Amino acid sequence: MVDVSTTDPRTLLSRPQPLGVFPLPAGFLLIVDGDGHDGVRESLAAGKLPSAFPDGLAYYERALGGDADAALAELDRLDPADPVVRINRFVLAPDPAELQVLVTDPVVTGDPALHGLVETLGFAVGLRPSPPASDAFDGEVAAMVHAAHATAAFERGDSAAAIEHLEEGAQAARPVSAALAGQLMGQLANAQLDEGGVQRASVTFQAAIDALSGTDLHVSRAELHVAAGAMFQEMSEAAPRLMQKAIDHYHQAMALVTADTAPETFAIANANLGLAYLTIPMHEASDQLRVGVAVQSMREALAYFTPETHPGRWSSTQLNLANALVYMPSKHQAENIAEAVELYEEVLAHRDRDADPQGCARVLANQGNALAHLGAFDDAKARLHEARAIFEEFEEHDAVMAVRSVLDEVAKHESLIRQDSA
Numbered sequence: 001m002v003d004v005s006t007t008d009p010r011t012l013l014s015r016p017q018p019l020g021v022f023p024l025p026a027g028f029l030l031i032v033d034g035d036g037h038d039g040v041r042e043s044l045a046a047g048k049l050p051s052a053f054p055d056g057l058a059y060y061e062r063a064l065g066g067d068a069d070a071a072l073a074e075l076d077r078l079d080p081a082d083p084v085v086r087i088n089r090f091v092l093a094p095d096p097a098e099l100q101v102l103v104t105d106p107v108v109t110g111d112p113a114l115h116g117l118v119e120t121l122g123f124a125v126g127l128r129p130s131p132p133a134s135d136a137f138d139g140e141v142a143a144m145v146h147a148a149h150a151t152a153a154f155e156r157g158d159s160a161a162a163i164e165h166l167e168e169g170a171q172a173a174r175p176v177s178a179a180l181a182g183q184l185m186g187q188l189a190n191a192q193l194d195e196g197g198v199q200r201a202s203v204t205f206q207a208a209i210d211a212l213s214g215t216d217l218h219v220s221r222a223e224l225h226v227a228a229g230a231m232f233q234e235m236s237e238a239a240p241r242l243m244q245k246a247i248d249h250y251h252q253a254m255a256l257v258t259a260d261t262a263p264e265t266f267a268i269a270n271a272n273l274g275l276a277y278l279t280i281p282m283h284e285a286s287d288q289l290r291v292g293v294a295v296q297s298m299r300e301a302l303a304y305f306t307p308e309t310h311p312g313r314w315s316s317t318q319l320n321l322a323n324a325l326v327y328m329p330s331k332h333q334a335e336n337i338a339e340a341v342e343l344y345e346e347v348l349a350h351r352d353r354d355a356d357p358q359g360c361a362r363v364l365a366n367q368g369n370a371l372a373h374l375g376a377f378d379d380a381k382a383r384l385h386e387a388r389a390i391f392e393e394f395e396e397h398d399a400v401m402a403v404r405s406v407l408d409e410v411a412k413h414e415s416l417i418r419q420d421s422a
Helices: 037-045 055-064 068-075 083-092 096-104 112-124 139-155 159-173 178-194 198-212 218-235 240-256 263-279 285-302 311-327 333-349 357-374 377-393 397-421
Strands: none
Touching (some): 055 068, 159 178, 178 198, 198 218, 218 240, 218 263
């Protein structure tokens, strides 16, 4: 670990600090000086959790658990005159008056890095219009200032400037905290992807994942794997070989987190993995096993997604599960198809037919097809005719032909039934 502390007697802040490494609020907190604190500080900056926290760092442990009130209570046990303690209190309970006191405190202004951090934190909590100039700092402090400038750039719609700041922030962080550099590169990769730089983003995603390797930042790594997987999954439409890369990333994500430790990330990985398995062409009988895996993955996702919390993800995953159940080879095929019919019905119940008539038509068409498989021909025809009418209204000719094909099959089966009963 490179020590970026200076020998200037004005320097108050021991460094490197674990800024930006862990999720908020811990990601903005500073490590106060104390017995045994240096080793913990350096471990945290490296993205690794200590086996135990000294009593003087109990506030940080509580913040890692997301309990800001408990962290504040622990800070009350420390020296209230310590500016680092006061800054940490400001992080957990931002107050404009306290910010003004901090930025004019001679002790704080006497330490350039500490003063720059206070100004940056003021911007982060919405009490300063802009971050300080980024060229006045080094190491993790410079990285945090660049990250703040990237946020400001995103807010004004200047993605190019944001990307430049994230690149410079990662470069500044790399010598002192590979973990912080990895976090910033993850943000950078997503920004590059949003700008259409798929090749650059794929390289940056992998660099970010590598930087976080060996750390305790399992959720962050899993999120990067899911984002990279989604990118490759989308790219596979033009290059099918890339689907396997997507699948590999989803598996790596699910090896890092569970439904308990990171429910949303785990659910997204499962939903995407299920769709990926359904998308791969099936050439051999053994390939059908993937449908079973896809169904299980989507069930895992739907244990978390609901119409109220994740309407879009719930709807798409519910539809994919229903479609898979219709065609999944099974001794219980009729039960599976009947479940699919109910799944389609639930989606229709939560969709606005006026806002998305074509989407509803596709669900109706799938449901009609499933009902036809069950032999419920009257219900099937009702759904299919409704779907066809919508497709015709919007001149979706291919969809109209597909629905007509199913209706023709229904008519043939009904004719055969009539002949058999004659």
